[in-house]
Structures are given as structure tokens and as C-alpha cells.
Amino acid sequence: MMRQLNCLIFLSILNFIPSGVQAKTSVALQQQNDFSLKSLLQSLHTSRDPISGETKCCPIGYHFDGKDCVISPDCDSGCYFDSGKCHAREEPRCPGDGIPNGMNCFTTKGPECPTHAELKDKTCVVGQPQCGDGFEYDHSLRSCVSIESPQCGDSYDFSKGRCITKKRPECRGRGATRFENGHCIGTSPPVCDKGSYNDKLSLCQADAPRCPGGSSIQGNVCISKNGPSCARADDEYDPDMKKCTSKSHRL
Incomplete structure (x- = not known):
């Protein structure tokens, strides 16, 4: 037509x-x-x-x-x-109530599942998974999970899948000790063979350094108390020039 x-x-x-x-x-x-x-x-x-x-x-x-x-x-x-x-x-014709579409035949009737099955997400689903007494199915874990929570002894708490004792750790080292920040800390301070212990530096500090006679420590060196002298009698040390100069040449 x-x-x-x-x-x-x-x-x-x-x-x-x-x-x-x-x-x-x-x-x-x-x-x-x-x-x-x-x-x-x-x-x-x-x-x-x-x-x-x-x-x-x-x-x-x-x-x-x-x-x-x-x-x-x-x-x-x-x-x-x-x-x-x-x-x-x-x-082109299709058998029954089929509708031609290119190289395929489609029907107006949707897919079906067998009796007692339900179509979900392109799959025929037959009821819910069954678990034994005292258990229920967990969809997120895809496993049978106990209805009751895990139980530990009276002196334990359940945390992150483990039983943890309620008692605090004890330290049994030599001398009086205490538990602090995951360590057993001795109550007596450290002892040095020589000098004294510097708590701020965590080091053994010896006695103050000494200099030879007639000198004193300044910074990290020993400085003589007497200033520099010149070998010749008519010369004298000039601190500004930091050398020996002749007295006769000075104005």
C-alpha cells in the first residue's frame, strides 16, 4: 500500500x-x-x-x-x-507474536521465570538463603552470621575481633618501674660513670673543661690572659692591625 x-x-x-x-x-x-x-x-x-x-x-x-x-x-x-x-x-515476518527488528525477532511479552522464582536483575531468584539455628544471612557479608555477639571471659572485653583483658600491663624489671606509653619506665634516673646526667640533652655531662695556667676558656678555645708581645724591643703589637709595628715609625 x-x-x-x-x-x-x-x-x-x-x-x-x-x-x-x-x-x-x-x-x-x-x-x-x-x-x-x-x-x-x-x-x-x-x-x-x-x-x-x-x-x-x-x-x-x-x-x-x-x-x-x-x-x-x-x-x-x-x-x-x-x-x-x-x-x-x-x-519480514516473525513466528507467533514476534516483531521484526533488523536481524532479530522481539516479542511483546517479557521474560518469565519458573514457578516459585522471581525475576530480579536479569536473574531468576528462588527465595532467600537459609542458615542454621542461631544464625541469619548477612547480604553484605554473603555469609551466615550468629545472632549472638561474640563472648569473652569476665575479665575480658571484645574489641575488633579479639578478647582484650581488662587488667593493665605490669612491669617486672629490676627496681621500681611503671607502665607509661607502652613502655616500662624505671623510677630511678639514668646514672653516668663520669659526670652527671643532663635530662634535657639525654646525655652524660662531664665536668667543665679546663685551660692551662694563665689562660681562660672563651667559647671553644683557651685565651691567654696576657696579650701578644713583639720580639724586638723597639716594636710593639698593634691590636688594630694585628701585627708588630716599629715605635719609631708611628706619628
Whole structure:
């Protein structure tokens, strides 16, 4: 019907149908008794040129070659030649209530699962998993979990999957000790073989350093109490120049 309607529109635009026939067309379509027009439409089909892509109405047995309607090659019974191929006159069909879609047939009825099963996420689900007495199924763990919480002894607490004693750790080292920050700390301070223990530096500090006689410690060196002297009697040490200069050359 679509093929006939396309050709009818095409012929009307080109004024191919005589005016008398055109005048009768509306009456023929309403009364469905114009045998000549019906025969004309059934004898035409829309042919497409595969090279140019243009279409034209041609009689059955002819095809459009881009210029004219020419005799088509022979095809099997029930087929017609168009666009370089033999096309079946009947549209694709699917068995039962199937609907053709490309190379596949789809049905309007959705998938089903067997009795006592339910379709969930593309899978047929049969009830909930069952666990033994005192256990229940945990979906997040996918395991059977005990209804009761883990139990530890009276002097223990359950924490992070372990039983932890309520008693504080005891230190049993030599001397009096105490538990502090995960260590056993002695109550007596450290003892040095020589000098004294510096708690801030955590080091053994010896006695203060000493310098030879006539000198004293300044920073990390020993400085003589007497200043520098010159070998010659007429020379004297100049602290600004930091060398011995002659007295006679001074102004």
C-alpha cells in the first residue's frame, strides 16, 4: 500500500494521471470501485537508483537506472528487482507474536521465570538463603552470621575481633618501674660513670673543661690572659692591625 501511495503522489505531482482520472481518484478511493486506477497503482512501484540515490515510479518488471525505467533482470517468483538486488514483495515476518527488528525477532511479552522464582536483575531468584539455628544471612557479608555477639571471659572485653583483658600491663624489671606509653619506665634516673646526667640533652655531662695556667676558656678555645708581645724591643703589637709595628715609625 505504501508503494502504491508513493507512486500515486509522484504521478499526481507530474500530472502523469489524466485530468479525468484525477477527478475520479477521490471517488475511486472512497467507493473502492475504480478498477482501472487500482490496476494502475498495482502495476507500479517506486524504484531507487543505487548510484545516484534518486527514485522514480516504474512499472512492475522495470527499474530506474538513474535516467529511465528499463527492463529489470529476472528474480524468483514473489520477488522484484530494485537497487541492484532482488527484493521479496512480502515484508519480514516473525513466528507467533514476534516483531521484526533488523536481524532479530522481539516479542511483546517479557521474560518469565519458573514457578516459585522471581525475576530480579536479569536473574531468576528462588527465595532467600537459609542458615542454621542461631544464625541469619548477612547480604553484605554473603555469609551466615550468629545472632549472638561474640563472648569473652569476665575479665575480658571484645574489641575488633579479639578478647582484650581488662587488667593493665605490669612491669617486672629490676627496681621500681611503671607502665607509661607502652613502655616500662624505671623510677630511678639514668646514672653516668663520669659526670652527671643532663635530662634535657639525654646525655652524660662531664665536668667543665679546663685551660692551662694563665689562660681562660672563651667559647671553644683557651685565651691567654696576657696579650701578644713583639720580639724586638723597639716594636710593639698593634691590636688594630694585628701585627708588630716599629715605635719609631708611628706619628
